[in-house]
Amino acid sequence: MTIHLYGASFSTCTRRVAAVAKEVGVEYVLHPIDFAKGEHKAPAFIEHQPFGQIPYIVDDANDNFELYESRAIARYLVNQYGAKSGLIPTDAKKLAKFEQAASIEASNFDAHAATVAFEKLFAPMKGLTTNEENLQKHLAQLHAKLDAYEVILGKSKYLGGDEITLADIFHLPYGYVLTKSGFADTLVNEKRPNVTRQEL
Incomplete structure (x- = not known):
């Protein structure tokens, strides 16, 4: 197909x-x-x-x-x-955990990662000036969110449980962009071993 x-x-x-x-x-x-x-x-x-x-x-x-x-x-x-x-579980409890993880990605990761990516990469590509205040604000928020990720990933292998789901894959595009933006080392390091294990 x-x-x-x-x-x-x-x-x-x-x-x-x-x-x-x-x-x-x-x-x-x-x-x-x-x-x-x-x-x-x-x-x-x-x-x-x-x-x-x-x-x-x-x-x-x-x-x-x-x-x-x-x-x-x-x-x-x-x-x-x-x-x-298995990317979308069928078991009710596992499905609920997947939906929770998917919501976390959309609400707590994407919004801040998208703004960081825009200010650092996409704004200059469009001939716009990076808004440093906005960049730092969302970078700080992203740090705070990843601290929560560290707690979650200390209890399970992946964000939605011990098996990979769509929620984990949803992170890939902005994870890649954050790496290209030069922020990966500040976001993923020895201070967050469980997040580091996921390799943004």
Whole structure:
């Protein structure tokens, strides 16, 4: 099976979908969206993604099913093609722990990591000046959140339990960007051995 992924290679949300597709063995064709030309705001794009954001997919193996929002796409790929992967548990308690971990990623990691990445990498790429105050504010928040991660990962191997789930994979795109931004060593070090074990 092959899905059509409409996004951009630099996009963390597109990378999130690509990582999950790879994990469950689904091939995809990337259809690059040119932000410089405003393709994501063009009427033809808005027909598929009304918010004008990336990515969205079309699954031609499943009646051309369309879906947007990267985490929703990830859940769909696992449920449709990777149910045996265990990335979304079926046991009620394990599922609840997975959903808790997924919520932690979206609420406590993504918002701060995204802002750090924007201020450090994406703003300069767009010709904007980094807002140092905003950068330091969200970097401090990220430090505080990772202190909580340290506690959680001291009790289980992964964020949602002792088996890897989608919640862990959801961290990969911004984990990579934080590394490229030069913050990995300050966030992941001997002071947080359990977080370090996960290798952001």
